Amino acid sequence: MPKNDNMLTILWMLNSGEKLTAKQISEKLEINIRTVYRYMDALCASGVPIISDTGHNGGYSLLHNFIKSPLLFSINEKKTLLHAALFAKEAGYPLSEALENATSKLKMYSNQEQESILSHHLAGFEVINRRGYPAVQPVLQELEHAVANEWSVEISYRNSHDEQSPNRVIDPYGMVNWNNKWYTIAFCHLRNEIRSFRVERILNITRTPFSFRRPNEFSARTFFMKNLLPDVVDKSGLISLIIGGRAEALDDLCIHWFLEHHLQERTSTQAIFLLEEELLYTHVPYIILPYGKSIQVIEPQNLKNKLVEVASELMEYYQV
Amino acid sequence: MPKNDNMLTILWMLNSGEKLTAKQISEKLEINIRTVYRYMDALCASGVPIISDTGHNGGYSLLHNFIKSPLLFSINEKKTLLHAALFAKEAGYPLSEALENATSKLKMYSNQEQESILSHHLAGFEVINRRGYPAVQPVLQELEHAVANEWSVEISYRNSHDEQSPNRVIDPYGMVNWNNKWYTIAFCHLRNEIRSFRVERILNITRTPFSFRRPNEFSARTFFMKNLLPDVVDKSGLISLIIGGRAEALDDLCIHWFLEHHLQERTSTQAIFLLEEELLYTHVPYIILPYGKSIQVIEPQNLKNKLVEVASELMEYYQV
DNA sequence: CTTTCACTGACAACTGCTGTCAGTGAAGTT
DNA sequence: AACTTCACTGACAGCAGTTGTCAGTGAAAG
Structure with a gap:
C-alpha cells in the first residue's frame, strides 16, 4: 500500500x-x-x-503541541466523555454513528487495567430518557448537515393546527434540544422571519442547492428562550402567585418548564411565583390541576375562581 | 478507506x-x-x-498487547463529543470540571481551520435544559465517587411525605438520570433492600469507612425501569384507553413519561393505550386533565365518570 | 504587481482491492 | 485412523478507489 x-x-x-x-x-x-x-x-x-x-x-x-505531546486523557476525563456520550445517546442525538466511533476509540485507548476500571465506573452510571421516535433521526441528520454547512432546505411542516401548510424553504440557523424535544430555529422564506420549528412535525426535508449565511451574532439559544418566555415590558403588572402544599409537590412545581422561570421565592412550605396576568389565568390553571389536592393556591383569589371555572367546564365536558 | x-x-x-x-x-x-x-x-x-x-x-x-498510537479524532468525532458534553452539562452533570478539561483539550488539538469549522458547527447546536439546582452538585459528586469506588455512604433523606427519616447507610450501586432528574439506586441498610432515592431529597451525605461489592449482574437501569413500571403479571386484566383529539395534543400524550410505555397504537386521529385498571383510574385522570378540551376520552366510559368525579372534587376544593 | 505557495474540480487511465471458488496442511478430538 | 477445525494459498473477474494531468482560484509576502 x-x-x-x-x-x-x-x-x-x-x-x-x-x-x-x-x-x-x-x-x-x-x-x-x-x-x-x-x-x-x-x-x-x-x-x-x-x-x-x-x-x-x-x-x-x-501543530507545535502535537509534536511535543500527543492528546492524552486522564481516566477521569475519559469517563466524563463517555458519560456525556450517554446523555447524547439517550436524547436521540442524530450523529450517533460518529459518536459511537469516537467513544470506542476512547475506550480502546487504554491499557487493560484502565479498561477494567473504566468499565466498572461506567457500569454504575445510567441515563434514561425517551430517545425519541426513530423516525425523526433521518430528519435530524439532514438538519444537522444543513445547519453545519449552511444549506437551505425545503420542508413540509405540519403546524399546530393539523393543517399541512405548503412546502417552504428555510435557512436553518440552528438546532435546539429543549426539554428532550428537538427544534430548529430557521429563517422561513414563506413568512420572511425567523421561526422555530418542532422537528417531529417536519414531515419531509430535502436539501436545496442554495446556501445562506447565518448572522454572526445569532444565537439559537437566545432566540429560543425569548420565544418561549417573551421579555416582560411592564414589570408593574406582574401578579404574585403563592402556592402551598407538600414539599414534594412544590419541588416538582418549581422545576416545571414554565413556572421555574418565574420562581420568586421558595420557602419550606410555600412557593412564590411572579407572573403576567394573562399567562396566570390561561396557562397556570392547567399546570396546577394535575397536582390535585397535594397543593393549594394561596393567592390570588382570582386564580382560585378561574380554577373553579376550568374544573366545572371539564366536568361538563366529560359528563356527556 | x-x-x-x-x-x-x-x-x-x-x-x-x-x-x-x-x-x-x-x-x-x-x-x-x-x-x-x-x-x-x-x-x-x-x-x-x-x-x-x-x-x-x-x-x-x-504477542504483547498495548499498541501505542496517538489518539486522533476526526473533526466529526470531535464535534459529536463536544455536542455530547453539552447534553451532560445541561443535565447538571456533576463532574463538570473534568469534562471541561477534556473538552478544552479536544478543542486545543486542532489547527486553525479545523477550529473555525468546529466552532462554526458548534454555534448552531444548543441543548437547553433545566440544569438542576446547584445545591445538588456536591451531593452528586460525592455520590459519583461512592458509586465508582464502591464506598458506603451515610445519608439523611427526606422521603415523599416530608418526614425526615433517621440517617441511613446505603451502598450506592448506581446513579441514574431519568427525565432530567437524578436518582441513586442503592442497597439501604435501614430497610435491608435495594431502593431508589431521589438525589434532590438527600439532605446530607457523608462517606463511611466501609466499602461494598456491587453484584456483578446488577443493572441500575433494569432496576429503575422495573421500579417505574412493574411487570404486569395478569395481562387479561388490561383495559384499552382510547383518546381522540388534536394531533398536537395526542403527540404530546404519546411521549408522556408514563403513558408512552403503554402505547398500543397511534393512528392519525386516535391514540390507544393498554393499562391496568388501578392505574387507569388513579393516575390517568390527572394526566389527562391538563389537556383540557384538546383531547377527548373515547373509551372507557368509567374513566369519563372518574374524570367528572375528579373535576367536581377539584371544583369544590378551590371553591372554599 | 509579481512570485510563491496552498488548494479545487474534472476526467481518463490504471492500480490494487474484494469476493468467490477450490484446495492444502497442521493441530487437536473422537 | 478418521474427522473436525482452523490457518493459509493461488487464480481470477469485477469493481472501487487512486493517480496524474490540466486548468484555474486565492492568499500571503516581497
Whole structure:
C-alpha cells in the first residue's frame, strides 16, 4: 500500500518539526504534487492538526503541541466523555454513528487495567430518557448537515393546527434540544422571519442547492428562550402567585418548564411565583390541576375562581 | 478507506488480549474471510507481532498487547463529543470540571481551520435544559465517587411525605438520570433492600469507612425501569384507553413519561393505550386533565365518570 | 504587481482491492 | 485412523478507489 506508507512518511517528516512545501514532499516521495494535496486532506480529515501557510516561506508544519505531546486523557476525563456520550445517546442525538466511533476509540485507548476500571465506573452510571421516535433521526441528520454547512432546505411542516401548510424553504440557523424535544430555529422564506420549528412535525426535508449565511451574532439559544418566555415590558403588572402544599409537590412545581422561570421565592412550605396576568389565568390553571389536592393556591383569589371555572367546564365536558 | 479502518479495528480487537478466529473477525467486520487473511498478511508484513494457531481453539492473538498510537479524532468525532458534553452539562452533570478539561483539550488539538469549522458547527447546536439546582452538585459528586469506588455512604433523606427519616447507610450501586432528574439506586441498610432515592431529597451525605461489592449482574437501569413500571403479571386484566383529539395534543400524550410505555397504537386521529385498571383510574385522570378540551376520552366510559368525579372534587376544593 | 505557495474540480487511465471458488496442511478430538 | 477445525494459498473477474494531468482560484509576502 504505497498510499499508507507515503502518508506515514509525510507524518514522520513533519514530526521532525521541519516546515515542508508540497513540492518538496512530492519530489522526495516521487509522487505527483496533486497527490500530496490529497494526502494532506486525508490527514486533516482524520484529525491530524496540520498547519498550512500560503505564500513565500509557506508550506506545511505540524501543530507545535502535537509534536511535543500527543492528546492524552486522564481516566477521569475519559469517563466524563463517555458519560456525556450517554446523555447524547439517550436524547436521540442524530450523529450517533460518529459518536459511537469516537467513544470506542476512547475506550480502546487504554491499557487493560484502565479498561477494567473504566468499565466498572461506567457500569454504575445510567441515563434514561425517551430517545425519541426513530423516525425523526433521518430528519435530524439532514438538519444537522444543513445547519453545519449552511444549506437551505425545503420542508413540509405540519403546524399546530393539523393543517399541512405548503412546502417552504428555510435557512436553518440552528438546532435546539429543549426539554428532550428537538427544534430548529430557521429563517422561513414563506413568512420572511425567523421561526422555530418542532422537528417531529417536519414531515419531509430535502436539501436545496442554495446556501445562506447565518448572522454572526445569532444565537439559537437566545432566540429560543425569548420565544418561549417573551421579555416582560411592564414589570408593574406582574401578579404574585403563592402556592402551598407538600414539599414534594412544590419541588416538582418549581422545576416545571414554565413556572421555574418565574420562581420568586421558595420557602419550606410555600412557593412564590411572579407572573403576567394573562399567562396566570390561561396557562397556570392547567399546570396546577394535575397536582390535585397535594397543593393549594394561596393567592390570588382570582386564580382560585378561574380554577373553579376550568374544573366545572371539564366536568361538563366529560359528563356527556 | 474501509481497508485501513478495518485493519485498525482488527488491531484494537486483538489488543484487548482476546483470541479471535478469522471467521469471528470476518463476521464482526462484515468482510470476506479471505480478506481477513489478506489483512493479517499485511499487518505481519508491517511488523505487528501476530501469533496464529491452527486447529481447535486456534485463532489469532497478539504477542504483547498495548499498541501505542496517538489518539486522533476526526473533526466529526470531535464535534459529536463536544455536542455530547453539552447534553451532560445541561443535565447538571456533576463532574463538570473534568469534562471541561477534556473538552478544552479536544478543542486545543486542532489547527486553525479545523477550529473555525468546529466552532462554526458548534454555534448552531444548543441543548437547553433545566440544569438542576446547584445545591445538588456536591451531593452528586460525592455520590459519583461512592458509586465508582464502591464506598458506603451515610445519608439523611427526606422521603415523599416530608418526614425526615433517621440517617441511613446505603451502598450506592448506581446513579441514574431519568427525565432530567437524578436518582441513586442503592442497597439501604435501614430497610435491608435495594431502593431508589431521589438525589434532590438527600439532605446530607457523608462517606463511611466501609466499602461494598456491587453484584456483578446488577443493572441500575433494569432496576429503575422495573421500579417505574412493574411487570404486569395478569395481562387479561388490561383495559384499552382510547383518546381522540388534536394531533398536537395526542403527540404530546404519546411521549408522556408514563403513558408512552403503554402505547398500543397511534393512528392519525386516535391514540390507544393498554393499562391496568388501578392505574387507569388513579393516575390517568390527572394526566389527562391538563389537556383540557384538546383531547377527548373515547373509551372507557368509567374513566369519563372518574374524570367528572375528579373535576367536581377539584371544583369544590378551590371553591372554599 | 509579481512570485510563491496552498488548494479545487474534472476526467481518463490504471492500480490494487474484494469476493468467490477450490484446495492444502497442521493441530487437536473422537 | 478418521474427522473436525482452523490457518493459509493461488487464480481470477469485477469493481472501487487512486493517480496524474490540466486548468484555474486565492492568499500571503516581497
